[in-house]
Amino acid sequence: MDGSDDVCEIFCEPCEKAKQKTIAEGFCVDCSEYLCGQCFNHHKRFKQFEHHVLQDKNSMPLDPKHTVSKYVCTSKCQVHADEVIKYICKACDKIGCNVCMTIDHRSCDGVRYIPDEVKKSDTSVEIQEFAKMIDVMHVEQQELYDKIVQNFQASDKMNETAGKDLERQKDQIVTFFESLYDNIKTEIVRKQTSDDKDFKTLLKKASAMQTDLKNRKARLNILGKGQQMCEAFIFMKCTQAAMGKMSSDMMELSENGTKKPARYEPTLDVEELKEDIKCLGRLLTGEPDQITQSKINK
Template sequence: MAVPGKITVCCQPCDRDGQRLAAHGYCKNCCEHLCESCYKHHMRHTLSRDHILVDKTNMPQIMQLSSSFHYQQHEDFTKPCHKHKREVINFYCQNHNELLCSVCVTHGHQHSPCKVSYIPDISENVIDGKEYIELLKKMDSMSEQFCKIQDRMYRSTVKANKTLSNALEDIKLFRKEINKRLDELEKQAVVEVNVFQDENLKMLKEVETACNDKTRDLWTSCDSMKRLNCSKQAEKLFVEVKSAERMIEDCEKRLVELAKFKVNSYSFTPNETISKLLTSEKSLAILVHKTMHDESTTKDSMVFEKELYYHGDICVKTSKDKAMCWITGMTLLTPNILVITDYLNMNVKLVDTRSQYVIDRLHLDCGPYDITSVTSTELVATFPRSNTIQFLAISSDKLKQKNTVKVDGHCWGISCYLDKLVVSFYDPAKLQILDMCGIVLKTFRDQNDFGNPLYVEAISSSIYVSDTNKKRVTRINWCGQVIGSYDDMNEARGLSLSDDGTVFVCDRGRKVIEKISGGCFQGKVVLQDLKYPQAVCWCSETSKIYYSSGDGNDRDKNALHVYQLFKPLQ
C-alpha cells in the first residue's frame, strides 16, 4: 500500500522486503533511512561507498515518504477506517490520539507536531497492559450504570402506572356515589389516564432501548477485547482498545442524559363542588401529577425486607379427585378467589381463600398445566399432552369451558398481557406470542436463550421465563432479545410478579422461593426449607404468598401453603 507522508523511522530497503527494522543511519544521496546491516553494506558497496552517510544521532527523525514507499499490508489489519471505508486502520497518531489509515496520514497528519506510528511497532505492550485492564474495568462499571438506570426507570414506571390504576379505581368508586349524569365525564377521565400511561410507557421504551443499545455495544466490545487479548492479537486489540475509548466518551454523555429521567405519578382527589352541584362543573376528577425521582424501595419491595410468617395450608383435594393433587399453575382473579390447575386429576379448581374451600371444580379431558387470567371473568390454560390451550369462563362462582385452540407443540407456561398470549414450549424449546384467536404473531427459539422454558410472566416491557435446563430466569423484550438474566438458580419453576415488578420464583432444587429485581440483576431468598415449591402466586392486597408442592407426601401435595407478611394473631 502506498503511503505518502511521514512515519516513525525504519529501514526503507528492508521495509520493501516486508521487514520492519529500526533505522540506524541515513543516506543523504539516496534519501533513505538504513538499518545497521544496510548501513554497513552501503559503506562498502562500489556504487554507494562514496555516498554521504549520517549516523543515528544526526539522521532525520521523521521520514518524508515518497509514493514509491510501500508498507507491507499486515494480515491482522481488518478494521475499516471510519473516514475512508475502503482503507484499513494501521497507524496511530499519538498527538491526536487517533487511529489512522494511510489516506488519513497523507491528508491530515503530515505536519511536524504529529507523531504517527505504525501500529505493529507500538502495540507489543498492549496485551494484559495497564491501559487494557483499566479500560475493561471502566467499561464494566459503565455497563452496570446503564443497567441500573434501566432498572430504576422500569421500577419507577411500574409504580407510576400503578398509581394511575389506583386513581382509576378511585374514580370508579367516586362515580358510584353520584348519578348517571357523570358517565361522559368519567370517560374523559379514563381517556386522560390512558394518555398519561402511554406517555410513561413511551418514555420507558426510549430509555430502555437506549440502555440496551449502549450495554450491548459495551459488552460486544468487552468480549472482543478479551478474545483478542487471550489470543495475543496485539494489533487488533490495540485498535479495539482505542475504538472503545471513543465509545466510552459517547457513553458518558449518554449516561448523563439518561440519568435525568422524570416520571409522573398521579393520585385522585374528589372535587367537592361536583359532589354538591354536578351540573355546574366540567370535570369528574383532578389527576395531580408528582415527579418521581429514583426510589430504591417501594411498597412491595419494602415489605419483603421484613419476615414472612407461615399462615397455614388450604386443602384443595376434593372427594371426586381420584389421584393425589399436583398443583402446577395458579392465578388470582380477586384477593379472595384463586384459580388453580390440578394436573394429575385433570381439573381446574376455584378456591375461596377466605373460607379456604374449593367452591368449584371443572373436570377436563387431560391435565391442565398452567393458567392465566384474560379478564376478570375469562381464563386460559395450557394442555401440553394435547398441544392445546383452553379458554374458560367464570360466572356465579362456576367454571365452564369455552373454545379450544390448537398450538404447534407441547405448551407449558402461559401469561396474558393486554390482548396477547405468551406461551412456552418444550421439544423444541421456544416461546410464542399469540393473539386471542391463537394466531402466531412471533416465535423465539434461540437455543442459547432457551433450554426448557417452563413458566412465563409478561408485562408491558418484559417477558420473564423460568428455564429448568438453563437454571435461570431470563428476561426478554417483546422482540425476543435477551435484556437480562438471573443465573443463580438450580431448578427454576413457577413465577409471580408483584406490583413493583419484583419477580418471585420457585427454585424446586434448592427448596426456596426467591425474589429477583425486575431487571434480573440481583435476588434474595424470602422463603426457604420449603416442600419442593412448584407454582407460586403473590397477592399485594393481602400481603400473602401462595405456593404448591411438586413433591412430598399426600398432605404436602394436596394443599396450598400460605405465608403472610404480618404475623397471624394467635
C-alpha cells in the first residue's frame, strides 16, 4: 500500500451488521472477521473466544480473501451449524465444537484445543501416516477397480461364448433330427411313388378287363338277336377260354389291389429321450481354469 494515494478502508464487520461504519483496528483469524478497537477488546474477554487468534492493525491482512492460517479451524459443526469444530476429546476420539464438548464431554478427561494439538510434532506425523494410508488404500482400490473391469470383460466374453455354444448345440441337434426326418420322409415318398405306379397299372388292367367283358357281352347279344346260333356257340367257347385267363388275372389284381396302406409309427426312443433329457446342458460359472477342472472332475 506504500506509495499509493488509493487507501482502501476496511470496516468492522460486527459493526456493519449493526449498520455502523467503524474503521477496523484488528482481525480475528478464527472468525475471519475485521474488528474495530472496541470489538477487538471485547473479543478477548469472552471465554468462548479465548483461543481465537487475533491480529492487530499492523499484522492484519489487507485483503479479506487471504485470511487462512494453518492453525485455524473453519469446518462447521454438523450438529450445531453456527459453531466451528475446534476441539477433540482424546478419551473418546471425537471432535466437536464448544457446545458439543460442553454437553457431551463435560466429564471427559482429555478435551484438547485442535490448533494446539496440530502444533505437536506427533500430530504432524500422524497426518502424514494417514496420508500414506490413503495412498495405499487408493492403490488397492485402483487394483480392485481394474480387477472388476477384467472380470466384467471376462464374464461378458464367457457369456457370449456360452450363447454361441448353445446355438451350435442347437444346430447340431436340429441337423441330427432333420437327417432322421429326411430318411423316413424319403422312405414315405418312395413308398408313395411305388404305390401310385402299381395301383395305376392295376386300375388300367381292371379297366381293360371291364371293357373286354363289356364288348364280349355286346357281341354275344348281337349274335343271339341275329339267330346266329353257330356263331354264338363258337364265340361262347372262345370267350370261355379267354375268361379262364381273365379269371386268373382278376385273382392277381385282387391280391395286388388289397395291399395294406403305409402307416407311420413314431419310435419310442424319442419319447424315452424326452423323459431322460431334462436339459440341454449346464451353465458353469467361475474362473476359466476352475470350469475346466470342474469338467475333468465330472
